[in-house]
Amino acid sequence: MPAVLTHLDRLEAEAIHIFREVAATFSKPVMLYSVGKDSSVLMHLAMKAFYPAKPPFPFLHVDTTWKFREMIAFRDRMAKEKGFDLLVHVNEEGVREGINPFDHGSNTHTHVMKTVALRQALDKYDFDAAFGGARRDEEKSRAKERIFSFRSAGHGWDPKNQRPEMWKIYNTRVAQGESIRVFPLSNWTEQDIWQYILQENIPIVPLYLAAKRPVVDRGGMTIMVDDDRMRLQPGEKVEERMVRFRTLGCYPLTGAIPSTAASLEEIVGEMLTARTSERQGRLIDRDEAGSMEKKKREGYF
Amino acid sequence: MLTANTALLREDDDDNLVDIRDYVAGQENKGLLRFLTCGSVDDGKSTLIGRLLFDTKLIFEDQLAALESDSKKHGTAGDEIDFALLVDGLEAEREQGITIDVAYRFFSTPRRKFIVADTPGHEQYTRNMATGASTADVAIVLVDARQGILPQTRRHSMIASLLGIRHIVLAVNKIDLVAFDEAVFERIAAEYRAFAEDLGFDTIRPIPMSARYGDNVIRSSGKTPWYEGPSLLEHLETVDIEAEADGKPFRFPVQYVSRPNLDFRGFSGTVAAGRIGVGERVAVAKSGKQTRIRRIVTQDGDLETAAEGQAVTLLLEDEVELSRGNLLVTPEARPHVADQFSATLVWFDEKPLLPGRSISCVPRPTRFRRR
Numbered sequence: 063m064p065a066v067l068t069h070l071d072r073l074e075a076e077a078i079h080i081f082r083e084v085a086a087t088f089s090k091p092v093m094l095y096s097v098g099k100d101s102s103v104l105m106h107l108a109m110k111a112f113y114p115a116k117p118p119f120p121f122l123h124v125d126t127t128w129k130f131r132e133m134i135a136f137r138d139r140m141a142k143e144k145g146f147d148l149l150v151h152v153n154e155e156g157v158r159e160g161i162n163p164f165d166h167g168s169n170t171h172t173h174v175m176k177t178v179a180l181r182q183a184l185d186k187y188d189f190d191a192a193f194g195g196a197r198r199d200e201e202k203s204r205a206k207e208r209i210f211s212f213r214s215a216g217h218g219w220d221p222k223n224q225r226p227e228m229w230k231i232y233n234t235r236v237a238q239g240e241s242i243r244v245f246p247l248s249n250w251t252e253q254d255i256w257q258y259i260l261q262e263n264i265p266i267v268p269l270y271l272a273a274k275r276p277v278v279d280r281g282g283m284t285i286m287v288d289d290d291r292m293r294l295q296p297g298e299k300v301e302e303r304m305v306r307f308r309t310l311g312c313y314p315l316t317g318a319i320p321s322t323a324a325s326l327e328e329i330v331g332e333m334l335t336a337r338t339s340e341r342q343g344r345l346i347d348r349d350e351a352g353s354m355e356k357k358k359r360e361g362y363f
Numbered sequence: 364m365l366t367a368n369t370a371l372l373r374e375d376d377d378d379n380l381v382d383i384r385d386y387v388a389g390q391e392n393k394g395l396l397r398f399l400t401c402g403s404v405d406d407g408k409s410t411l412i413g414r415l416l417f418d419t420k421l422i423f424e425d426q427l428a429a430l431e432s433d434s435k436k437h438g439t440a441g442d443e444i445d446f447a448l449l450v451d452g453l454e455a456e457r458e459q460g461i462t463i464d465v466a467y468r469f470f471s472t473p474r475r476k477f478i479v480a481d482t483p484g485h486e487q488y489t490r491n492m493a494t495g496a497s498t499a500d501v502a503i504v505l506v507d508a509r510q511g512i513l514p515q516t517r518r519h520s521m522i523a524s525l526l527g528i529r530h531i532v533l534a535v536n537k538i539d540l541v542a543f544d545e546a547v548f549e550r551i552a553a554e555y556r557a558f559a560e561d562l563g564f565d566t567i568r569p570i571p572m573s574a575r576y577g578d579n580v581i582r583s584s585g586k587t588p589w590y591e592g593p594s595l596l597e598h599l600e601t602v603d604i605e606a607e608a609d610g611k612p613f614r615f616p617v618q619y620v621s622r623p624n625l626d627f628r629g630f631s632g633t634v635a636a637g638r639i640g641v642g643e644r645v646a647v648a649k650s651g652k653q654t655r656i657r658r659i660v661t662q663d664g665d666l667e668t669a670a671e672g673q674a675v676t677l678l679l680e681d682e683v684e685l686s687r688g689n690l691l692v693t694p695e696a697r698p699h700v701a702d703q704f705s706a707t708l709v710w711f712d713e714k715p716l717l718p719g720r721s722i723s724c725v726p727r728p729t730r731f732r733r734r
Contacts, residue, residue, distance in 0.1 A: 078674035113662035115623035202452025
């Protein structure tokens, strides 16, 4: 380690500090594992924070049943290789009601299969702290959130009444039923994430790298046809195109970008000349202005 | 056309990929400066940050499109883009046209990386301003040239000083509304210097500015020919924030005790000050018990030394009584252990402080005021 810490060294040290602080002060933490690039970085940092021990908490994946198949395969491979304790939660009620992004729209689907599912899982296991990979540069309400973000017993975020958070001293006090969402990557940018993945050789879902994939154009986005549940509308044609994803979520709601960047180096290169933000590829953020904040107040990550 | 980040990478495309790792290494060695904007309500804090991001071409196209439609809906700048809406991200803020909580934004220039905290001016949200100030190296105190120095200007400056900020930029904003008058600027600058004399800042840099129109924000303005200093961005890129790190005694607050098996008892934490090496003597702060460092463990391999800012796990030669809440320190410079102290408090709660009430203390500061 060089005498002068680099920018990524400092970000890494800050995240490790946060992981340890939670492990030392909460009785039942969990890491929310969404299988995306930020989760991959978060998992890598969790391993570092507790080495040579394993992270003293389980990893929870809230599965909407509409994730890309490659994400699920990658998740299961990681759990096996890294040896972490993986919990998978599905909102079975939503499944029984047949909630899906096509009939119910992105809003209802996300609310039932993600937000409600997350609340169910947190209540079921009684977790009092949950790590997430959100970053402040992602979205304007995230830019306002504390690293230790307090949630009421109903999991709601009250943006008008956040706790002070001074220096690196974090307020870890919660009453019965209340909880904290913890964001060790708050101060990382998308560029930092990719540079760190490159530097540390962190495995990521192959969907981030460009390849020929079957896609259709819909509502100004390029949607990948990941399985036969994808309903084609009249006039839509499935084409094989070189694409990749900047963020990953439910496949019918996630836009691909045309790209030939098939290696990490090429992705970082592409990032440097990007003219749109990564969240442009997320249908759920575009439903209405302030939609992320609204979801967070309801208990979304 | 606006393009994000293109300023960072402008060589011919063919060579880019070969150079990505070099480029990344170059990025890594750039310094980071954290600053906040503070001052009274409506002095233009959010507008200034929006202007900085816009003029340094760090707003993405989809964000700009959203900003344009937001400006029509909520904007307070007539037909023009209302830059404040870039940072006022909460619904309540946009509806009321005010800043409630601190927003963090990230940008970089070829010389430095920046994290900026945009903080609220209303008195009732002062605790949010303090949150933003606690991690900043530089405070930009905005003053409306028409209003001059207000109580909130003083309050924010006091808090910045208490929290250990050493560098102030006094942004005399809305200078366009006083016809770019040098006398107004000089009067406000002199008044501020007199007020701040006892606050212990290392530097105070007054700059006449129009955040709305960009005068002296990223480059010097032709409308203030009498001002010979740097623009705001030039100043932020060059202000020297290096604290004297050398020679500080070693301080390691134990954060977490790692016991994966009977043979391993590691003390995890972040070095708060100074440095330590394998084989060197350390003392437990509370008991004074001494031992030596056996190993400095990280997942990337053991280290020979660890310095301020590094998160490591220490193994000691001897079994000593040590747990979270205690410190490992240089034996020659043990901290004073006391059960009484006097302090200046910044009180955040709406209910007043009551003598005799018990209070939980979290005594783990990561930085100190120098004096």
